[in-house]
Amino acid sequence: MEQNKENMMVAALENGSVIDHIPTDKLFTVAQLLQLRDCKEEVVIANNLKSNVMNKKGLLKISGKFFNEEEISQLAVICPNIRLTVIKDYKVVEKREVLLPDTLTNIVKCANPVCITNNEPMKTVFYRKDKDTLKCRYCGKEQKLKDIKLK
Amino acid sequence: MIFDIYSISSDINMENRSIVSIADYGKEKIQYLLDMATEFEAHPNRQILKGKVVATLFFEPSTRTRLSFETAANRLGARVIGFTDPKVTSSSKGETLKDTIKMVSNYADVIVMRHKLEGAALYASEVTNVPIINAGDGSNLHPSQTMLDLYSIYKTQGTLENLNIYMVGDLKYGRTVHSLLMSMRKYNPTFHFIAPKELEMPEEYKLYCQQNNIKYIEQQDFTEDTIADADILYMTRVQRERFTDLMEYERVKDAYILRADMLGKCKDNMKILHPLPRVNEIEYDVDDSKHAYYFEQARNGLYAREALICDVLGITLDDIKNDTSII
Numbered sequence: 404m405e406q407n408k409e410n411m412m413v414a415a416l417e418n419g420s421v422i423d424h425i426p427t428d429k430l431f432t433v434a435q436l437l438q439l440r441d442c443k444e445e446v447v448i449a450n451n452l453k454s455n456v457m458n459k460k461g462l463l464k465i466s467g468k469f470f471n472e473e474e475i476s477q478l479a480v481i482c483p484n485i486r487l488t489v490i491k492d493y494k495v496v497e498k499r500e501v502l503l504p505d506t507l508t509n510i511v512k513c514a515n516p517v518c519i520t521n522n523e524p525m526k527t528v529f530y531r532k533d534k535d536t537l538k539c540r541y542c543g544k545e546q547k548l549k550d551i552k553l554k
Numbered sequence: 555m556i557f558d559i560y561s562i563s564s565d566i567n568m569e570n571r572s573i574v575s576i577a578d579y580g581k582e583k584i585q586y587l588l589d590m591a592t593e594f595e596a597h598p599n600r601q602i603l604k605g606k607v608v609a610t611l612f613f614e615p616s617t618r619t620r621l622s623f624e625t626a627a628n629r630l631g632a633r634v635i636g637f638t639d640p641k642v643t644s645s646s647k648g649e650t651l652k653d654t655i656k657m658v659s660n661y662a663d664v665i666v667m668r669h670k671l672e673g674a675a676l677y678a679s680e681v682t683n684v685p686i687i688n689a690g691d692g693s694n695l696h697p698s699q700t701m702l703d704l705y706s707i708y709k710t711q712g713t714l715e716n717l718n719i720y721m722v723g724d725l726k727y728g729r730t731v732h733s734l735l736m737s738m739r740k741y742n743p744t745f746h747f748i749a750p751k752e753l754e755m756p757e758e759y760k761l762y763c764q765q766n767n768i769k770y771i772e773q774q775d776f777t778e779d780t781i782a783d784a785d786i787l788y789m790t791r792v793q794r795e796r797f798t799d800l801m802e803y804e805r806v807k808d809a810y811i812l813r814a815d816m817l818g819k820c821k822d823n824m825k826i827l828h829p830l831p832r833v834n835e836i837e838y839d840v841d842d843s844k845h846a847y848y849f850e851q852a853r854n855g856l857y858a859r860e861a862l863i864c865d866v867l868g869i870t871l872d873d874i875k876n877d878t879s880i881i
Contacts, residue, residue, distance in 0.1 A: 517692050519673040523651055541673025542694060 430461030518542035572679035590861035601879035603632035609662035610636035685866035723790035
């Protein structure tokens with residue numbers, strides 16, 4: 404029954420994106436990252452929805468919003484394994500699991516104060532070492548995803 | 555895995571041959587550079603770089619490394635420009651590293667740089683087509699020191715294979731021991747890490763050893779008996795400022811000092827290395843021992859750096875063997 408309602412919510416979107424499978428404790432972080440407070444389009448923010456996979460989950464439905472790769476990378480850093488659905492003319496045109504990419508360019512800030520990236524006007528580059536660890540291309544220092552600060 | 559990212563840096567810089575790290579160099583490349591250094595030791599004075607300009611940009615002061623690089627360039631006939639104190643450069647006016655490198659790239663054929671920030675040399679190599687040689691970027695990398703260490707080991711032992719390498723002192727912050735450890739990974743070494751608890755080898759490097767099947771033994775005792783089986787005794791300085799617990803420093807400060815009377819049981823071929831400067835970790839009476847090698851090690855830096863400068867400029871081992879400009 405819950406699943407049906409959720410499907411209805413997604414299907415009702417004419418054009419836009421649905422972010423599903425958001426961990427409940429990350430929902431408002433994601434909403435803040437996407438600056439939904441300033442969004443003039445129709446936005447649905449749902450939390451603590453029942454989920455077979457995660458027990459409880461968050462969900463965002465944003466009308467008129469289509470994410471570029473940089474925004475998707477940012478989402479992946481904040482909460483890997485979320486599901487992104489793109490809807491056009493009431494139809495699902497793309498559905499994908501957002502995975503942490505192998506390389507993150509100018510998404511993440513290095514936590515090492517003596518890293519060159521914190522002292523020059525330049526892009527940061529991080530490599531995914533494993534599912535929850537990133538490594539700075541320049542200083543070589545590793546950081547856990549949970550401690551990451553976005554640039 | 556640690557520092558595997560630097561293999562990517564060398565791929566990117568294929569066209570300009572920069573040397574940011576040698577941690578990813580294979581045996582063949584290491585041997586090639588050792589052979590080059592051997593040639594330069596036989597004939598250090600040449601004109602093979604006549605007409606070339608080498609820039610030495612020392613954004614952070616350094617005596618030994620700068621003198622060694624500048625001597626290497628001069629002895630090969632190059633001219634040297636650069637600075638030794640960033641206070642007198644436009645960096646102090648707020649110029650970015652990128653702008654400084656771009657500017658100097660107009661004048662020099664190769665840039666040797668030291669910088670206090672980690673990753674500075676890699677970034678510099680990305681903003682110019684002039685080859686960069688990393689002469690130390692903060693506590694990160696120092697490939698020319700590693701190269702001269704490898705050359706010193708190779709020269710004194712006749713091989714890099716199957717050696718017992720004892721590292722003593724500050725293994726936590728010692729950049730040179732970390733670089734050497736990684737560069738030796740393909741030569742089946744057995745490492746002994748001798749350090750106080752506060753300065754022991756970091757977990758990430760022990761993990762690196764495990765992942766690369768490098769044998770290592772950790773110990774805190776530094777005695778005549780514990781070093782008896784060493785081929786190389788690599789000494790480092792235990793610095794007071796590294797300790798959070800000064801009582802611990804007082805307790806261990808004299809425990810990692812090498813004295814001549816500790817060399818009675820050591821192997822005949824054993825050599826003592828030290829990246830210098832020495833303070834008190836090697837007693838002066840050791841200097842007269844046949845095992846003391848740290849000053850020769852520093853001299854080897856000249857040949858190693860001659861090799862590195864030529865390599866980034868595309869001068870090959872064959873060019874050096876067939877060089878007619880020897881003085």
